[in-house]
Amino acid sequence: MGLLPDEAKVLPPPGIVNRNSLWFGLCGWATAMLHNSLNRRPALKAGVHRQALFITVGWFIGYHLTKYENYKYATLDRDMKEYMRLHPDVFPEKEPKTFAEIVEPFHPIR
Amino acid sequence: MPLDRLLLRTSTVNKMISRNSFIASKPDPSKPNMLRVGLAFGSTAVLWALLFKQHRTDVHEYKTRNGLQ
Numbered sequence: 677m678g679l680l681p682d683e684a685k686v687l688p689p690p691g692i693v694n695r696n697s698l699w700f701g702l703c704g705w706a707t708a709m710l711h712n713s714l715n716r717r718p719a720l721k722a723g724v725h726r727q728a729l730f731i732t733v734g735w736f737i738g739y740h741l742t743k744y745e746n747y748k749y750a751t752l753d754r755d756m757k758e759y760m761r762l763h764p765d766v767f768p769e770k771e772p773k774t775f776a777e778i779v780e781p782f783h784p785i786r
Numbered sequence: 787m788p789l790d791r792l793l794l795r796t797s798t799v800n801k802m803i804s805r806n807s808f809i810a811s812k813p814d815p816s817k818p819n820m821l822r823v824g825l826a827f828g829s830t831a832v833l834w835a836l837l838f839k840q841h842r843t844d845v846h847e848y849k850t851r852n853g854l855q
Contacts (some may be wrong), residue, residue, distance in 0.1 A: 686851050689844030717815065725826035732833045739837060
């Protein structure tokens with residue numbers, strides 16, 4: 677965690693397979709295939725080492741980006757909850773209403 | 787020194803970077819640069835190993851800090 681502070685280690689780490697990793701891996705693969713195409717090579721079958729490397733780099737970046745994203749959202753949630761705790765007058769507890777009370781009376785026109 | 791004389795060096799010094807038409811050749815797919823391929827696969831393996839190690843460390847840290855294990 678180079679750009680994450682120590683407190684971020686309290687959060688559950690993302691799985692190896694996570695949304696950002698998949699997307700960045702796919703982008704890396706697309707880059708490698710584009711590189712093949714632009715050099716007039718068969719897109720899928722050529723330069724497999726390059727495809728593997730780009731997918732891996734994308735996956736790696738995606739994993740760390742997910743960790744960073746989780747930390748940022750956690751800090752936002754914490755600050756929001758703290759604000760709600762310090763200003764309870766702005767957040768009154770509302771009685772849950774049933775649909776019967778909210779919905780207007782129904783007058784069928786047939 | 788005129789620029790042409792300086793550029794004459796490029797053919798011997800940096801064949802990879804310059805595309806001097808006197809020494810350029812078409813990249814030959816039947817003769818792969820095994821060093822580059824080996825480096826690519828090697829760095830791929832290293833990155834995956836780093837990723838799994840980092841994940842393992844993260845899971846362990848999470849568990850110890852939250853008193854789960």
